[in-house]
Amino acid sequence: MAIFIRRSQRLNNTLKTGIELLRSSLRCASTAVERKIKIVDGPNGEKIIPGSPGNLPLSTSTLSEYVWKDVEKFANKIALECGxxxxxxxxxQARDSSNYVARSLRNIGLKVGDVVAVILPNLPETAVAFLGASEAGLIVTTVNFQYTVYEISKQLxxxxxxxxxxAAExxxxxxxxxxxxxxxxxxxxxxxxGVQPIPTGTIPFQDLITKGKSLPSLPERTWSDEDVAALPYSxxxxxxxxGVMxxxxxxxxxxxxxxxxxxEGIFWNKATDSFQEVIPSVLPLFHIYGMNAIMxxxxxxxxxxxxLPKFTPELFASVLAKYKTTTLLCAPxxxxxxxxxxxxxxxxxxxxxxxISGAAPLGKSDVDRFYEKFQSLRSTLHFGNGYGLTETSPVALFNWREDxxxxxxxxxxxxxxxxxxxxxxxxxxxxxKSGELLIKGPHVMKGYYKNEAATKETIIEGGWLKTGDIAYFDEDFDFYISDRLKELIKVKGFQVPPAEIEELLRTHKDIEEAAVIGIPDSRYGEVPKAFVLPKSGRKPSEEDIKNFVNTRVAEYKHLRGGVTLxxxxxxxxxxxxxxxxxxxKYVN
Structure with missing residues (x-):
């Protein structure tokens, strides 16, 4: 997942001069001399480029402990609000509700290490459910709420x-x-x-909170920070x-x-008595970027x-008009x-x-057009971009400099x-010089769930994660992605694995074999295109094949690139x- 960031500081006139001086000093601090980065030889001749200088504090906190550790400092501020x-x-309220949810989940029979599937759009309760399950020692697998019955079943x-x-809807x-x-x-x-009634035989989420208040406190934690907390799929x-552990x-x-x-003050701002970031949460919280880098x-x-439970032009515009938004996190x-x-x-x-524009690249011409409309931001804009993967929790590299x-x-x-x-x-x-990007650090996944073969292919000797992306660095040790070895198709930032659609196509009664690739698209970035080998004597139509796929997978996986026999x-x-x-043969 690539993360592409745009930053603008719109401050009172009395503060602008000071902020510009701060930025000037930060630009000076971005030189390779200041960072003093040198390539280090590994035990087997590896050429290792270390991370930015700095002390990473020790911590054995679980995720919920870390998220709520300073909650008393902003207890009365709004944490979550449905747009x-x-x-x-x-x-x-959010912190207490998460704790009550944790108590109730354990009370209904769930045990430490059990997997709970959270299949929710972006709602305030999404965060409460996720952190409550985490506090109970459960593993949360997040599921795309746009998935079909077929796709949800496979993950469950x-x-x-x-x-x-x-959610009821x-x-x-x-x-x-x-x-x-x-x-x-x-x-x-x-x-x-509020969209549909809660089905009979299910448990209202509010009951977890209400009943949790009267349940005993959670027993002393028996799991450690080395145990799995989240299981997103990649x-x-x-x-x-x-499943990425x-x-x-x-x-x-x-x-x-x-x-x-x-x-601090360049990418993130902690709440104070006089300031609080306000963020329209439109990027999906089931995705690792929305889950950890945002939520x-x-x-x-x-x-x-x-x-925002869904993106519609009217809802998004109304949220921007109503709230004094300080931070935007979105895709191109x-x-x-x-x-x-x-x-x-x-x-x-x-x-x-x-x-912040994440999940896919944003072109300079797109930035220029953004400036043309929002001209008042041009002189105070801070620009940067970065890179990450589900397997790296997600952020791996980060560019917050302007040049x-x-x-x-x-x-x-x-x-x-x-x-x-x-x-x-x-x-x-x-x-x-370009090569495949390999990453090592405390953010690298434990492995793929019940898939030792795939884990060994991805995390090689020494704990290095193979990304499948081709990159190079410059004289300042800033990195650039130039190509990719991996075959994933990126549709509006969402992953579409060719093998998944190929497997589905092979279940069609008229199809012997199939291959899927991504082709460029001006609106979506890429779209899937299928090449189909029909069974002997069969000749399925493109429309039939498209309909077969469309009824079984989420909208962004549809074969918009077409079908070729x-x-x-x-x-x-x-x-x-x-x-x-x-x-x-068919595209280039």
């Missing part, structure tokens, strides 16, 4: 979910998925979102979606790594998250929407201090990077699909 209904929790079965927390789909999963009778907790460098330590350390790499990180510093399509939509008035961003468009920045404090030539397998130690699917001697040959 559609206005339903809200103060920090004191794979992780052996022992309970589900969802999507409860029928979730219940159907549970019925298809052969998991037996498991508790289903439903948030009353396809890694290739293959089908896999992220420990409490992974998630907490990643928050600390960012905070100790980037000075957990920002709640730990007292920010106000205004949740939303930046383009801000620029192009007449619904968004320039004054809606008057209080914005930080604009390097396109760079993903420096290695985070507390971690290390290698570049390895994918052909010769030799480490690279010269600026400008072929006489053969190119493979190597071991049977691996050679997607590059299809791309060279």
């Amino acid at each position: 559609e209904t206005g339903r809200k929790y103060t920090y004191a 079965i794979d992780c052996n979910a022992r309970a589900v927390i969802t 999507i409860a029928p789909t979730v219940l159907a998925a549970i019925g298809n999963s052969n998991l037996g009778k498991i508790p289903v907790v439903v948030v009353d979102d 396809s890694g460098t290739t293959g089908l979606p896999k 992220l420990t409490h330590r992974n998630l907490v350390r990643n928050i600390m790594m960012v905070r100790n790499t980037v000075p 957990c990180t920002r709640l730990s510093i007292g920010s106000r998250l205004v949740t 399509p939303i930046i383009l929407f801000l620029t192009a939509s007449p619904l968004i008035k320039p004054n809606y961003l008057d209080h914005v201090q930080c604009v 390097k468009y396109g760079s993903i920045g420096e290695v985070l404090c507390g971690s290390s990077i290698r570049l390895v030539d994918p052909i010769t397998n030799v480490d690279i130690s010269e600026p400008g 072929v006489d053969s699917i190119p493979k190597n001697p071991s049977g691996k699909i050679l997607r590059i040959k299809l791309r060279d």
Whole structure:
């Protein structure tokens, strides 16, 4: 997951001069001389590039302990508010509610280490449910609430979910998925979102809070920061979606790594008596970026998250108009929407201090058009970008400096990077030369859930995580992504693993074999395109194949790139699909 950041400081006139002086000094501090980074030789001849200088404080906190550790300092400030209904929790209420949820989840029979599936849109209760389950010692697998019955069933079965927390609007789909999963009778907790009635036989989410107040306190913690806290799903460098085992330590350390790499006031601002960040939470909280880089990180510093259960132009515009937004975290399509939509008035961003575009690159021409509309921000804009993966909890590199468009920045404090030539397998130690990016640090996942083979392919000797991305560094040890080895398709920042759609296509009665690649698209970034080998004597239509896929997967996985019938699917001697040959023949 790439993170691309735009920063603007809009302050009172009396403060502007001081802030510009601060920025000037920070630009000076961005030189390689100040950072004093040198390549270090590893025990086996590796060329290791260490992270930014700085002391990473020791911590054995679990995730919920870390998020709530300063809650008394902003207990009366709003923590979570629904941008559609206005339903809200103060920090004191959110913290207490999470604890009551934790008590109730244990009371209904869940045990430490059980997996709970949270299938929720962005609601205030999403954070309460996630942190409550975490406080109870449970493992939270987050599920895309836009998934179909087929997709939800696959994840529930794979992780052996022992309970589900969802919302009334999507409860029928979730219940159907549970019925298809052969998991037996498991508790289903439903948030009353006001859209549909809570189904009979389920547990109202509010009951967990109400009943939890009278339940005994949680027993003394028996799990450590090395135990798994979250189980989001990712396809890694290739293959089908896999559960990424992220420990409490992974998630907490990643928050600390960012905070100790980037000075306060440049990317993050802790709440004070006179200031609080206000963030429209539109990026999905089921995604690792929304989960840890936004939800957990920002709640730990007292920010106000205004949740949007869905993105619609009208709702997003109304939230920007109503709230004095200080920070925007979004993906490139939303930046383009801000620029192009007449619904968004320039004054809606008057209080914005930080604009973050994540999950996919944002072009300079897009930035220029943003400036044209929001001209008052031009002189005070701070620009940077960064890079991360689900497997790195997520942030791995970060660029908060103004002078390097396109760079993903420096290695985070507390971690290390290698570049390895994918052909010769030799480490690279010269600026400008490209190699596969390998990452090591306390933020690297424990492994893939019940998939030792995939774990060994991804985390190699010495604990190095292979990213599947090709990068190079410059004289200042700032990094740039130039290509990728991995075959994931990125649709509006969402991962679409070709193997997942290929597996589905092979279940079609008329299809013998299939291959899927991503092709460029001006609106989506990339879209999936399928190459289909029909069974003998069969000739399925493109429309039939598209409909077959569309009814079984989320909207962003639809075959917008089209379907091409072929006489053969190119493979190597071991049977691996050679997607590059299809791309060279039909696309390039």
